[in-house]
Amino acid sequence: MAPETEGRGEIEGHDGIEGHGGDLAAAVAHAHGVRTMFTLSGAHVFPLYDAVVKGESPMRLIDVRHEQTAVFAAEATGKLERHPGLAVLTAGPGVTNGISAVTQAHFSGSPLVVLGGRAPNGRWGTGSLQELDQPPLLHTVTKLSETARTVDRIVPTVDAAFTAAGSSHRGPAFVDVPMDELFGRTSAKIAPPQHVRIDPDPDSLAEIAVLLAAASRPLVVFGTDVWSDGAEAAALRFVEELQVPAITNGMGRGTIPGGHPLLVTKARGTAVGTCDLAIVVGTPLDFRLGYGRFGGRDGAPDAQVVHIADSPGQVSAHASLAGSASGDLTACLDGILAALPARPDTGDWVSRLRSEVDAATARDAVLLGADSDPIHPARIYGELLPRLAEDAVVIGDGGDFVSFAGKFVEPKRPGQWLDPGPYGCLGAGLGAAIAARIARPSSQVVLLLGDGAAGLSLMDVDTLVRHRLPVVIVVGNNSAWGLEKGPMRLLYGYDVAADLAPDTRYDEVATALGAAGEPVRDPRRIGPALDRGFAADVPYLINVLTDVEAAYPRATTGI
16 A cells, blocks of 8 residues: 545635634545535534635535435435535534445445534533534444544544545545534644555565456446546446446446447346356455356356445445455556456457347337337437437436436446435435536436435435526326335235325425426327426426336345
């Protein structure tokens, strides 16, 4: 391992600063590249607001309607910008309201720092407002969870949080500061940020290279950490130089551009089930990847599995591995190429998978053009896909409706897909949309929202309106918790607690909050509605009434 100074030009260190605790914390965040603070107002954290509005570390201040949205927005900012996003939460319920979003960041490996208010030291133990020892609540889902107990401890503790959050394996960190200390004053020096680069073991890379050279049906899987680690160019180079087929998940989507001849996601079943070597890079061997089991389909033997992670602790401990490596993912991928004794012969394998991709694309075209009444959810994507620009950011927040998005949406570039990740937490979408519009001001931003997920976050359309953040929101409205309704029927022959009010006018909720929108009941009206949404200069919600019986044909329950 070797320390290296973060190289982004926009990050600046401070020789020194004098001010209240909010000034100090904001200066550290600013040095780590933070330019936006997400929050919901609370007196315990007023000095942090003062610091970014009138102090020496100016930031855009985005206030939301629910603390979870603030943290989801900061988490999405970390994903998009690849350095920690910042959420500021007031004490007690402000912090506890944000814990689900912190947990999502933990499972997704998202760089995130949450600064929390805390009851004052001078009153601790007497029952002051919202007195709660918060770090223990977040200890299991953070890389660091501490209290900066005095004003002199704010700079080193907050810096440690940002360093931890932004270093492999990335994740969330939490610091709270007693109210009286946050209002207190002192001076401190603030150094440029330092992060740790992990060098992979060359012998491990050479062993993987030998396995790859001997494979006849190799498959590469790229996940979120390929993007987070800045290894997307190395990943594309690896695939193209070796002519090895690939599938992607999470923010690995777009690493191999949609439509690329070696992207075989549409032939996933055959690729995963009949490969003889699977090299999984930057994503856990969890339920999304059969817990690390590849091959074994249609009489094929089990495949050898290689796991490559950005840090040693992320290498699978439960799967049977033929090889593994950890460290900087660009160094890992380029090191395997450099050590390769011979390039595998993949021509027949790639041709077989390409034939399946072409056949699947033809089958998909039927669903994408479906004229059924009620509307098949796939038709929404049939209208959306040709309207998406190459730099569009697409956000999924929902169950069945967003599963269709995962099937049909193949980004052309990396860093353009956001979803809740393996934690599967609904309600993340509005925060992610807020973050995406700020991080990518010239790009299309589309939020695909299930009607169930809409109920968890739709009030934050108000945040989009107040801060003038135009986003196109498409609600797939089947008036049900579709992800639960079908399986419960299968198990019990009936379903309960799975229905929502029929034909709810989510578009009218949006317009009541100052946005624009419209309902759509005819598939032929989806495209024109999207055109109006993209042309609008305000948030625009398209409420598409879909067929509850058109369930996504999923192959796993995640259990």
